[in-house]
Amino acid sequence: MKTSIYNIFFRGLTLVSKFIFIIFLGKYSIDETNLGVFGLLSTSIAFLIYIIGFDFYVFNTREIIASKINLVEKIKNQLVFHLSTYLIIIPISLLIVFNLNFIPIRYLWLFLALLISEHLGQELYRLFTTLEKSKIANIMLFIRSGLWIWVVIFDFFILKNQIDLYRYIVIWALFSYLSFLLFFILTIKSIGITKIKYSTPDWKWILSGLKTASVFFIGSLSFQVIQLSDRFMIDFFYGKKLVGIYTAYAQFTNAIDVFTFSAITMVAYPNLLSSFNDKKNYAIIKNKFSKNLLIASITLIALTSIIGPYIFKFLDKKAFLDELPTFYILLTSAFILIMSNVYHYDLYVKKKDKTILKIALLGMVINIILNLFLIPKYNIFGASIATLISFIIIFVLKFYNSKKILTK
Known part of the structure; x- marks a missing residue:
């Protein structure tokens, strides 16, 4: 402790x-x-x-x-x-x-x-x-x-x-x-x-590691593309000033994600893993995990949505206030992402790595396509919409596959 x-x-x-x-x-x-x-x-x-x-x-x-x-x-x-x-x-x-x-x-x-x-x-x-x-x-x-x-x-x-x-x-x-x-x-x-x-x-050992890690790598890379690639597209179409605004907004959402992961997900995951064979206990731990994430994320996002505009006003640069709709969309995206962790780790504990990988790849492809269409037309607001849609699709697919496995 x-x-x-x-x-x-x-x-x-x-x-x-x-x-x-x-x-x-x-x-x-x-x-x-x-x-x-x-x-x-x-x-x-x-x-x-x-x-x-x-x-x-x-x-x-x-x-x-x-x-x-x-x-x-x-x-x-x-x-x-x-x-x-x-x-x-x-x-x-x-x-x-x-x-x-x-x-x-x-x-x-x-x-x-x-x-x-x-x-x-x-x-x-x-x-x-x-x-x-x-x-x-x-x-x-x-x-x-x-x-x-x-x-x-x-x-x-x-x-x-x-x-x-x-x-x-x-x-x-x-x-x-x-x-x-x-x-x-x-x-x-x-x-x-x-x-x-x-x-x-030991090249045999290294190649064995390469094969094992490749599945996890593709999944992680797909997620990183969704979270980070939009900045390069914003820079390409609009320059570094808008990237700066987007970076500031993203720092808030990243903070919420990191905090809930460190304080809740890292604690819940080992318990999910150890209780998996006891279905009743597993369901209790999973429900508690979901409830804790829900309460923490709603509380943090509500506070951030109230405090954020005052901080941006303090920065004394008009553009930060002009682009506030993007900030609120990113906060909504963070909520969807955080809640998807319940079903992500449920699938992970059930060793459905390929399902997780397919969902991540699909989310990445959709995100890239949406960014290419939305960023040139709607700048950083388009990037935030692309992120939100991608996370909603990932959430729905993880939720569906988690429940689908449960009913088998």
Whole structure:
């Protein structure tokens, strides 16, 4: 229980820090461009982390939980896999992101450095969580993703330096590498590595992991496309100012999603898994999970819908208030997404991975098509409508398949 409180505290602190940075950047930048550039840079890194990672951790987590024998070899083999994805994915991604001018070329080396440190930091976070050291994992997450923001605030308000997004990204990169270095040292101590020696990669094990992870990867990637790809389309058709507004709105909905996941879904999932063979108990836990999500999401969305406009007014930029319908559509989308988790995890516990995968792929395809039609005509409002429709379809399909399995 104590560990759970620590985890929620540090994850919450990280989330609040990100939220403050978005408000700070929106308030004190000349216009919405800085928010747009930061939104595209952070979105690109988040998206590429998924591609490079390939959800390989899903396979290795299962292997480590099954047996901690040869733990070092398992970690080394996973690292070899990621080095391979670096060599393939990074050159292609840099060409796309910078050649199409989504991100200014001056950020190239910073982008590359952050992509590597953020990915390795994420993998180490997952490893420590698997090794039941989630308290350390969440402290490291805060150092990597939250602490640097307070240095930025100090730089602006106390040192009185001019606002400079490039300098802020440098500070982010420094803290990202600090977190990685601390994580690396703790990893060596935790698993008892006394010396590092070369060994031939176990390609059979790696290929087995690739096959297992591919199903999860396609599902995760589909979801990331729905959540993140619209920013690139908005930038392509309208530029970075509208991306900045959309990024600020999305920060609110993401905060609600992350909070409900950390506080409710992460707690409910193990209970669903352990009680599955007891149908009566499983139904009770599932209903409680659904009720908790419903109460939490409605409460948070109601509060956000009231507080949000006052925050946007504080930013003192008219465009944030002009586009408020988009904000409310995104909040509705967040509610649909959160409630779909009840049926998502129900299907997952029942090992209906292929059903989940098909639904995710369909949702992604529909979202891309809708974005291509709606964004050119209705700008960020069109993007929010595309997201809402995609999540409604995903919710209905998960609900239907969950009930369909139940009646068999």
